[in-house]
Amino acid sequence: xxxxxxxxxxxxxxxxxxxxxIKEGNLKADRSSDAARKTANEGxxxxxxxxxxxxxxxxxxxxxxxxxxxEKVAQLKSEVQEGRYRIDADKIAAKILDKDS
Numbered sequence: 001x002x003x004x005x006x007x008x009x010x011x012x013x014x015x016x017x018x019x020x021x022i023k024e025g026n027l028k029a030d031r032s033s034d035a036a037r038k039t040a041n042e043g044x045x046x047x048x049x050x051x052x053x054x055x056x057x058x059x060x061x062x063x064x065x066x067x068x069x070x071e072k073v074a075q076l077k078s079e080v081q082e083g084r085y086r087i088d089a090d091k092i093a094a095k096i097l098d099k100d101s
Contacts, residue, residue, distance in 0.1 A: 079085035
């Protein structure tokens with residue numbers, strides 16, 4: 001067989017085969033180690049700190065919050081359309097300067 005006769009997808013086929021073999025081996029190892037872990041972990045008690053519980057509560061609240069504040073967007077759209085939206089250059093400059101400090 002010449003080197004040029006190798007199929008174009010040879011590396012892909014090889015990787016798929018190796019991945020399947022690894023997964024099959026891992027599956028067998030996982031089944032036996034699961035039983036050992038269950039036995040080893042019996043009676044283990046895990047306590048979370050107050051701080052970790054508060055952190056989880058904050059994360060949950062952040063995940064539930066909408067990405068867009070629809071009320072604020074509607075208010076700004078209305079102000080722009082009616083010509084009432086004003087940009088305060090002094091406020092923007094102060095925020096930029098505060099950010100750089």
